[in-house]
Amino acid sequence: MRAIGRRTVLGTAAAAALAAPLRAQTVLQLGSYPSNPPFEIKDERGQFDGLEIELVRLVAGKLGMTVQITDLGFQALFAATASRRIDLAVSSITVTPDRLRNQDFTQPYMDTDLALIAGPTSTLKGMDDLRGKVLGAIASSTGEIWIKANADRLGLATPKSYDTATAMFLDVSNGRVDGGVNDKAGSLYAFRTMRGMRVLATIPSGNQIAIMLPKGSPLTARINDAITELKRDGTVARLYEKWFGEPPAPGSSTVTPLPLPRAG
Template sequence: MHNWKSVAFVTAVSLALCGGARAETLVVGADSSNPPWEYKDKAGNYIGFEIDLVNEIGRRLGMDVKIEDYGFPALFPGVSSGRIQAAISSITITNERLKNASFTQGFYDSDLALVSRENSEIKSLADTSGKAMGAVSATVGEKWIKGNTQKYAFGDYRGYNTQDPLLLDLKAGRIDAAVGDISGIQFAIKAIKGLKVDEQIPTGDKFGIMMPKNSPLLSKVNDVMTEMKKEGFIADLHKKWFGVAPDKSSSTVQERPLPVLQ
């Protein structure tokens, strides 16, 4: 007859060795060319505002965080198919996106920016008639351009998978101007010289973490975000990555309701 204590011990060890004691993994999709939100350092490690954010969320939930590299447009089918459990990359919460995905509360209030070359005749949106425009595909910047083409009489439009080729094409003169998230553009043009922000475009938009529709993790992640706001953790990330404190009334500081389809 086997000693039941020995059997129990061996079973416990076997479970641990087989991964029974391992933390659950939160698989997060991210566009790795989206500074300062997420990008890679010289060693190939993911860094950025949202990388810090999801790593802290994972830590507080007792979950390992695995970041997977996706181009921005690929994040949406990645989430809807369940291949990834969450997506980050300065993703704006919109009613259209809420039809196919769920979002946490917003954690950043974002405006858009019009950007052109420093030697360009473009000084504001009033100077963009007939000009070739660009934006990252599937972003609010692209949607804004398409929705305002008639108003401003924009010329040709070109979409890009990530921000770097968009801004490099702008610098090279292959397009005349671009529209995108102001924080990401301001951060990028510190390194890509010869570009300037011409005009800030108010949107009322908020960034959130996108998750599969009705994800069982949604409320847990959202509750942790509320806790982090109350403690000032997300405000500290704002100071770290943008060099200034967020407005006290912003969604970086204040709790917001879970977004619902309107």
């Protein structure tokens, strides 16, 4: 009998590998940070909950997958998706041109402006009263980006950065900073249980929130299609009303299926 050569064995193994079905991914590795109500919170048992957590779990159900959540700081979410340590990230992450150059995003599912916020002892009165004032914001957030972009024009002092919204709210509330700039919807939700906290001014931004994924992720289109289905059957609108106590605005990104955002 003729001996089987090494090349033949390798060729046969390669052919078998190509013929074998690819193992389907069954778990979505989600990164999020929990101090971001109502989008992400932890319940009394220490389990993740919130609007976006529910949304991702519903998306996973559409894909026949489950979700495993990793607790990360806001800034760490960008490194974790870039390194593909996680499959996707949520934490009311705004779609921006700069972020689109380095990350994928699904279609937006919420429109949100920024807000200038203040605590009970703050002397701030509004946008015309910011010269020399110290404002806080979550590190790398659109609030911090806005502060830095407008610091010279408004005469702002050096801003203070925070890892979580909760830490920033506490400093604003206790007067350790003069005020802050944060997502308006999330701020209003948090202020339900924070005495004396208030929105001094709305900062129109055209910001929209979406799920963030690694650049070129094979999951982006599939997850986007699942969000479209959940918008069309009213699920995303019901989630919004559950967590904010009122229905979303007609024509908003919460109810309107949208294409994938693309880098300019």
